[in-house]
Amino acid sequence: xxFDSLYFDIGRLDRLSYRDTFVHRLDPRIKVIAAILFLFxxxxxxxxxxxxxxxxxxFPALIMTIGDIPVPFILRKVLLVSPFxxxxxIFNPLLDATTVAVIYGIPVSAGxxxxxxxxxxxxxxxxxxxxxxxxxxxxxxxxALRRLGFPAIFVTQLLFLYRYLFVLMEEAxxxxxxxxxxxxxxxxxxxxxxxxxxxxxxxxxxxxxxxxYHAMLSRGFMGDIPSLRKYHITTIDxxxxxxxxxxxxxxxxxxxxxGIGRIAQELFR
Amino acid sequence: xxxxxALLSPTVGTTLWAGTAAVSGYASMKLxxxxxxxxxxxxxxxxxxxxxxxxxNFTIPGTGSSGHLGGGMILAIILGxxxxxxxxxxxxxxxxxxxxxxxLLALGCxxxxxxxxxxxxxxxxxxxPLTGNSKNPGRILVASVASVVIALQLGAFSVVMExxxxxxxxxPFGAFILLMQPIHLAIGLIEGVVTAGIINHVRSARPExxxxxAASRPLDTAISLRKVMVTFAVLAVITGGALSWFASTYPDGxxxxxxxxxxxxxxxxxxxxxAAKLKGIQEKTAFFPDYNLKSAGKEPKKxxxxxxxxxxxxxxxxxxxxxxxxxxxxxxxxxxxxxTFRGRNA
Amino acid sequence: xxxxxxxxxxxxxxxxxxxxxxxxxxxxxxxxxxVGVIGANGAGKSTLIQHMNxxxxxxxxxxxxxxxxxxxxxxxxxxxxxxxxxQNPDDQLFMPTVFDDVxxxxxxxxxxxxxxxxxxxxxxxxxxxxxxxxxxxHHLSAGQKRAVSIASxxxxxxxxxxxxxxxxxxxxxxxxxxxxxxxxxxxxKIIASHDLDxxxxxxxxxxxxxxxxxxxxxxxxxxLTDERLLEENSLELPLTLxxxxxxxxxx
Numbered sequence: 001x002x003f004d005s006l007y008f009d010i011g012r013l014d015r016l017s018y019r020d021t022f023v024h025r026l027d028p029r030i031k032v033i034a035a036i037l038f039l040f041x042x043x044x045x046x047x048x049x050x051x052x053x054x055x056x057x058x059f060p061a062l063i064m065t066i067g068d069i070p071v072p073f074i075l076r077k078v079l080l081v082s083p084f085x086x087x088x089x090i091f092n093p094l095l096d097a098t099t100v101a102v103i104y105g106i107p108v109s110a111g112x113x114x115x116x117x118x119x120x121x122x123x124x125x126x127x128x129x130x131x132x133x134x135x136x137x138x139x140x141x142x143x144a145l146r147r148l149g150f151p152a153i154f155v156t157q158l159l160f161l162y163r164y165l166f167v168l169m170e171e172a173x174x175x176x177x178x179x180x181x182x183x184x185x186x187x188x189x190x191x192x193x194x195x196x197x198x199x200x201x202x203x204x205x206x207x208x209x210x211x212x213y214h215a216m217l218s219r220g221f222m223g224d225i226p227s228l229r230k231y232h233i234t235t236i237d238x239x240x241x242x243x244x245x246x247x248x249x250x251x252x253x254x255x256x257x258x259g260i261g262r263i264a265q266e267l268f269r
Numbered sequence: 270x271x272x273x274x275a276l277l278s279p280t281v282g283t284t285l286w287a288g289t290a291a292v293s294g295y296a297s298m299k300l301x302x303x304x305x306x307x308x309x310x311x312x313x314x315x316x317x318x319x320x321x322x323x324x325x326n327f328t329i330p331g332t333g334s335s336g337h338l339g340g341g342m343i344l345a346i347i348l349g350x351x352x353x354x355x356x357x358x359x360x361x362x363x364x365x366x367x368x369x370x371x372x373l374l375a376l377g378c379x380x381x382x383x384x385x386x387x388x389x390x391x392x393x394x395x396x397x398p399l400t401g402n403s404k405n406p407g408r409i410l411v412a413s414v415a416s417v418v419i420a421l422q423l424g425a426f427s428v429v430m431e432x433x434x435x436x437x438x439x440x441p442f443g444a445f446i447l448l449m450q451p452i453h454l455a456i457g458l459i460e461g462v463v464t465a466g467i468i469n470h471v472r473s474a475r476p477e478x479x480x481x482x483a484a485s486r487p488l489d490t491a492i493s494l495r496k497v498m499v500t501f502a503v504l505a506v507i508t509g510g511a512l513s514w515f516a517s518t519y520p521d522g523x524x525x526x527x528x529x530x531x532x533x534x535x536x537x538x539x540x541x542x543x544a545a546k547l548k549g550i551q552e553k554t555a556f557f558p559d560y561n562l563k564s565a566g567k568e569p570k571k572x573x574x575x576x577x578x579x580x581x582x583x584x585x586x587x588x589x590x591x592x593x594x595x596x597x598x599x600x601x602x603x604x605x606x607x608x609t610f611r612g613r614n615a
Numbered sequence: 616x617x618x619x620x621x622x623x624x625x626x627x628x629x630x631x632x633x634x635x636x637x638x639x640x641x642x643x644x645x646x647x648x649x650v651g652v653i654g655a656n657g658a659g660k661s662t663l664i665q666h667m668n669x670x671x672x673x674x675x676x677x678x679x680x681x682x683x684x685x686x687x688x689x690x691x692x693x694x695x696x697x698x699x700x701x702q703n704p705d706d707q708l709f710m711p712t713v714f715d716d717v718x719x720x721x722x723x724x725x726x727x728x729x730x731x732x733x734x735x736x737x738x739x740x741x742x743x744x745x746x747x748x749x750x751x752x753h754h755l756s757a758g759q760k761r762a763v764s765i766a767s768x769x770x771x772x773x774x775x776x777x778x779x780x781x782x783x784x785x786x787x788x789x790x791x792x793x794x795x796x797x798x799x800x801x802x803x804k805i806i807a808s809h810d811l812d813x814x815x816x817x818x819x820x821x822x823x824x825x826x827x828x829x830x831x832x833x834x835x836x837x838x839l840t841d842e843r844l845l846e847e848n849s850l851e852l853p854l855t856l857x858x859x860x861x862x863x864x865x866x
Binding site for chain 2: 009035036039051054057061085089114118119121122125130133138157165191193196206209258260261
């Protein structure tokens with residue numbers, strides 16, 4: 001991934017998170033809890049489960065459509081991070097080749113099933129996490145984390161990190177461009193030069209932190225970052241959570257997909 | 270390497286999250302003893318710095334491929350263990366949310382692997398003793414390389430253990446280790462050299478910087494090797510006991526409820542792999558006498574289920590595929606329907 | 616009205632690395648005055664501004680704001696009276712949203728929620744930034760950031776406003792809006808700037824710094840038309856005056 005695409009991707013995701021749709025307006029705590037429950041349910045499926053995972057794609061599908069999140073964008077990001085999981089999972093069909101079923105004449109190995117399971121779980125979990133941040137601004141997520149019990153100082157510096165993430169990325173971009181303009185080919189990317197560049201960035205960062213601290217003191221900072229209550233849980237939020245839980249329970253413990261398949265088989269016998 | 274949710278089991282994920290939460294609570298408590306408030310904006314901004322620094326690449330000598338900075342060790346050196354741990358945790362959280370680098374449930378594992386080891390194990394037990402109060406660049410180089418290598422080895426090993434204990438991958442222990450450890454050894458050597466380079470450059474260009482930051486952070490209480498070993502031993506016993514208990518009781522419990530719901534024998538059972546092995550150990554040792562009685566009763570049921578590979582016969586699986594296709598089509602229709610509805614109203 | 620008087624008596628300041636940034640600075644600013652601080656780069660303008668609210672403490676001499684002598688103990692109280700707008704708005708807007716930034720000061724002053732919201736609303740409307748309320752600072756343009764950083768200071772309703780290069784990096788329109796805004800403020804104003812035209816428009820008094828010393832202190836109309844004085848101090852006539860002179864020369 002080139003630096004630029006990385007930067008603009010995070011910028012795009014950040015901008016998406018500030019939009020105003022039904023999903024965006026839901027309380028951040030509810031969204032975080034719903035996402036966690038979703039993830040938990042998905043990974044609680046046993047190793048070889050494939051078919052029962054399919055209905056779970058409804059969750060990201062609904063969020064993407066109601067939340068107006070571009071589908072190719074999410075797909076691309078999912079593909080981008082898939083290598084590790086694929087790399088580990090690809091050994092499954094090779095190492096576990098016991099034929100477990102024959103479907104319309106094609107032998108299917110257990111390893112292939114577990115690999116498929118990993119792929120599906122991967123697509124579901126990654127898209128759920130991305131969609132959480134795509135529909136909930138980062139400060140809102142932090143607010144939810146604080147209300148859900150994360151330590152105050154952790155959330156405070158998480159917010160600072162987010163605030164200055166883009167600022168520092170731009171500085172790094174400037175440093176890279178300055179370096180690239182004055183080096184030819186790979187000269188300039190040696191470790192010595194790198195250490196110096198990072199050192200420069202570090203100095204600027206520490207100086208900036210000092211200035212920020214002065215600005216904070218100038219506006220009365222005395223050790224704790226104050227905050228006002230901003231989000232309220234409404235009946236709609238609770239209804240959303242309830243529906244999500246019902247959905248998760250039904251599709252986790254009942255073999256709905258197979259049921260639908262069997263009905264179809266009966267109909268077209 | 271970051272753990273992904275897809276390779277994680279709920280048990281392992283929850284356990285590691287509990288561990289990470291406990292350490293975060295401890296770190297936050299220690300930070301309340303800070304000398305100076307100026308460390309608060311510094312922590313956040315340094316977290317952003319790590320991200321920015323990871324964007325700048327360097328060529329690894331001899332290979333021509335490019336490398337990036339990890340960050341756990343250098344944060345620990347600059348900020349001390351407690352602040353560095355929280356910053357590393359934030360960096361990983363932002364990576365998980367914005368870049369989908371590592372899952373949200375796996376975040377507990379990743380923070381443990383990439384935060385606890387460098388900040389609370391390697392920094393106090395290896396880096397600080399090796400450097401002492403010396404500013405000698407050579408000593409810093411040796412200390413950095415040793416520290417980063419060990420921290421990354423621990424992290425990589427943990428990824429292997431977490432993946433195996435989750436039971437979703439078929440990779441045998443040996444092959445996995447052979448895959449992970451050497452790669453991380455190489456990465457560790459490079460990152461160690463780079464870390465030393467940065468620290469030494471900072472020392473020579475702005476000598477008072479690191480000391481002035483050290484003056485604002487909470488005092489590094491001396492951590493003895495014995496204390497750490499005892500803590501980890503206790504943790505290992507608790508975790509091991511808990512995991513084996515979970516692995517043996519919960520799948521049975523889940524199986525029981527699933528069988529109750531739609532008839533028996535439909536859930537494929539893990540005949541091989543760690544999950545079953547743990548169950549075996551559990552059955553053989555007598556930790557939970559109640560369970561032993563239960564398992565005696567379970568044996569005939571297992572024997573029943575074994576012959577035909579449980580649950581999947583051609584009829585059911587074909588139905589499964591047809592059902593899956595129908596469900597997918599339905600989801601697509603719903604999605605497109607909502608899209609057009611919004612389009613009309615937008 | 617003595618609590619609005621600013622007095623620097625023989626103030627000197629030396630940075631830890633030895634640089635003497637201020638030498639024997641003496642001046643007195645009374646209630647409601649608008650004072651511009653001008654000088655070449657490195658003359659000590661920023662250092663002076665940072666002494667206004669105790670971000671920096673004089674190495675010798677004394678700074679008195681109102682009835683309070685500036686010490687480490689009185690800094691906190693002085694910061695309620697003196698609002699400082701720093702050079703870089705990115706350093707000043709450190710909260711996740713504009714609302715949080717503008718509310719930061721009032722919340723630290725201990726106000727309750729309703730009052731805080733009132734103050735935020737007032738401050739943002741003064742700078743014409745109400746529609747920016749829920750945006751994160753990194754989504755704002757330079758002009759918007761400057762406006763919000765001013766609002767974040769105004770929300771504390773300080774008696775004295777000190778600003779370091781407020782017009783830097785602004786496009787012409789934002790700059791014009793800033794000048795108009797500053798002219799409406801009735802606070803005592805101390806503005807350090809290279810933008811001599813802005814100083815001419817906004818400040819009726821002018822202090823010239825060179826190498827940390829005050830070399831001139833008088834009415835802007837006199838100082839900013841004194842070409843020789845300005846050029847001695849590595850400055851020039853304000854651009855608007857230059858055009859007039861050129862036109863006169865060529866006619």
